[in-house]
Amino acid sequence: MNFSDTLLFASGSLRGSRSRTLLMMLAMSIGVASVVILTALGEGARRYVTGQFSSLGTNLVIVLPGRSETAGINPGMLLGQVARDLVVDDAQALLRSSAVRRVTPLAVGTAQAAHGALNREVVVAGTGADFLAIRHMDMGQGQFLPQMDFNSAMPVCVLGDKIRRELFGTQPAVGEWLHLGDRRFRVIGVLAAQGESMGMNTDDLVIVPVASAHMLFNTQALFRVLIEAKSRDMIEPAKRDTENILMQRHGGEKDVTVITQDAVLATFDRILGALTLAVGGIAAISLSVAGVLIMNVMLIAVAQRTQEIGLLKALGAPPAEIRRLFFAEAALLSMAGSVVGLVLGEIGSLAIGQMYPSLPVAAPWWAVLAAFSTALGTGILFSVMPARRAALLDPVMALARR
Amino acid sequence: MIEFSQVSRSFTVGDQQVAALRNIDLNFTAGEYVSIMGPSGSGKSTLLNLLGLLDRPSSGVYKLDGMDVTTLDDAQQAQVRREKIGFVFQFFHLVPRLSAAMNIELPMILAGIAAEERKERVSTLIKSYGLSDRADHRPDQLSGGQRQRVAIARATIMRPVVLLADEPTGNLDQTTGKEVMALLEQLVEQGVTLIMVTHDPMLGKRASRQVGMVDGEIVADTRGTK
Structure with a gap:
């Protein structure tokens, strides 16, 4: 069976059970969209703070009177002197x-x-x-x-x-x-x-x-x-x-403290960068939940399509072929879900951008890429078991059932 | 063409070994029309599954076209099924979401045959089976007889050396059953080897060779009374 036929057959069976396909795509797209929106928000917050700092002035060095000592006693303090x-x-x-x-x-x-x-x-x-x-x-x-x-x-x-x-x-x-x-x-x-x-x-x-x-x-x-x-x-x-x-x-x-705007900015940048990652990670959990859902539904699909799998085996499909078919199905499904999710995520980011114009909301490219590949990865990873189960199905038993 | 020597198949039920086939020796030559008859549980379906490489014997050797197929792995057996064996089932087993033409095309898709050739072969076959006006219908839009004709078309599209039929008329009424049998017998006349399992003696008698089975053993093997 060649590649395009595999895809055609897989997409055919996805179309065959429309509500199942739509629900799985929904789960997948919610996961992807939440990654995109949450990282967009985090990135927006980071850029907002960065922007605020540069509005203070560029290449700024600030001198404050007094020294912030973190260790030891300043001799001046004993004499009652201030800076x-x-x-x-x-x-x-x-x-x-x-x-x-x-x-x-x-x-x-x-x-x-x-x-x-x-x-x-x-x-x-x-x-x-x-x-x-x-x-x-x-x-x-x-x-x-x-x-x-x-x-x-x-x-x-x-x-x-x-x-x-x-x-x-x-x-x-x-x-x-x-x-x-x-x-x-x-x-x-x-x-x-x-x-x-x-x-x-x-x-x-x-x-x-x-x-x-x-x-x-x-x-x-x-x-x-x-x-x-x-x-x-x-x-x-x-x-x-x-x-x-x-x-x-x-x-x-x-006896003075000299701070640079750069140092402060870098600190904020780091904190907010970590925050974005954390929020993105939380969203990624919802993606893996979608992955588990895909596995569940694929297992049900294998059970429902026992007869068809038996038939394909009788018609001469080797186990690897059956596995490929189920992989293709999962991949198509998570790909479609990811695309829908990316679109939803972009729309959501735009909507938030409209509501809070001062917040530069945009998902960073790495988050979009990560969401897409995680979705695809989980989809395929979680279809390993169902595909295996399908491939190992005994054709005699599968065909005996009405 | 088909050689069974000392083929046994036993199943484990609970902690007991139940023999479904006991030391079967059987040969079929190309172009034969064979019916396998026997009561339920006599092992005739098991025999058919072994013939179709859907199951493996517990012991013994099965040679198809001079090749020992019992030692092949799953993928190789799948290839043998694809190229040399056609199945006709009692319950048709058509893929419900695919049109009649697509169902017939399926074995060729699995074999990786180019799309143009597939279309050509399907349309020729559909015409000769009188299904032209039904090509784009899904199985649930077809009558039982039409479904079985689609299934037979699917079984023969790869030009297999042997056609295995398991109660091909078991789910059909008398008239359509006769039509389907006529179609199968027409294929035999064209040189296809047909091995059919049935418990209907009337049907079994039409075959040129009749094998009777009881309790996993062959009790009768008669030829040419038609």
Whole structure:
């Protein structure tokens, strides 16, 4: 019996028992579809987080004051010293590194903002002109802070979109005066609305020059220093230079923590990758359940078609041929089920993508491939026993039954 | 052409050995028309199964066309069945989901014969068996006589050297039974060897050689009284 005849005969017997075939295909396709949809969701979550991180800025290196020690006692702690403050001159000094493109200090505090009769508590960020570029933000109206020395104060501010709405309403904000604490600032620009990213809502922010913020809060300390490396490959050198420069400036003490966005990103990437695998694995269990179902139904099919198998043997089909026929049936069945499942899975992913447009839902190619081959594999694996049983059937007994 | 020497077949029932055939010596020559008769349990069906290689003897040697077929493995026996033996069953055993033409084609599909040749041979045979208008019908749309004619067509499509029939008219009424017998006998006239098992003496007497069996032994072997 040649290959195409085997397939034809097998597909004929599948068509012969339609409801059995449809039910098995359904089981198979649900398994495949769940693998596709679940891995698509996991992959979507991973890409979502990755996207969020890169919206923070690319090639970002962040300096935090203080050192997170995990072992031993810092001698300073015994003397009652706290970590040395990070100051604007530190930030200025970091520009010496050849790996660094931009640097901006960041001082954060809260202050009472008032315009006319309206006032509210706002988060004030004191920073430099490069903040906009480093954080990939866009202006809505007016200008951002001008390029100037980190040490010179200037009574200008840039508003987040929400602050503008709440304090100015429909009035134009640019050019107006805004009271922050006991000082007045001229509004020179408004940020474009951009929503939340990584827990920091820039819509809710008032940005002033860093020196002005220091005057406002009466401190010299910085909350962060944001550094943009020249390229992805320069992130590590930038981090090293930053650590060296700050160590020199702080009397040889390593009292800052330098983190790279890459490291954080890689961690999240790993966690979410593992999550995707785990979810995909759970879905794969449903696939193997479908495999067991196929075995069950194939066994019933062998019992139901005892006579036909006996006849095929009498007509001269060797045992191997009978086995091949049942394999072909299982393979066709799981193939059809897989294709239907893949289509269902893609449709489901699309539907979820429609419902949550911010989530980039798409099954990774390896999951699609794995689902397909697992389905085919289980289908064939679980048909080994039924096929064997059919091949070993005694033709005399098989034909004796009416 | 068919040589049985000292062929026995016993079955284990519970813890007892039950002999279905005891030391049978039997020869058939090509073109013979043989009926095997006997009461139920006389071993005639077992004999037919052994002849058709559906079963293996417990002891003894079976030579078909001069070849010892008892020592062949399953796959080789299947090939012998495919090429040299045709079966006609009491209950037709047609594949219900296949059309009459497809049922007739089945042995050739199993033998791996090319599709064009298959179609040609099937259509010739269908015409000569008077089934032309029934070729695309499924078995459940055929009458009993038509079903058996399809089954006979299927048994002869590979041009076997021997045709084994197990109560070929057992499930048919008198008239159609006669038609089917006429068809089988027509095949004998064309040179086919026909070995038929029946318990109907009227039917058995039509054969040119009649073998009688009781309790697994041959008790009569008469020729040519027709």
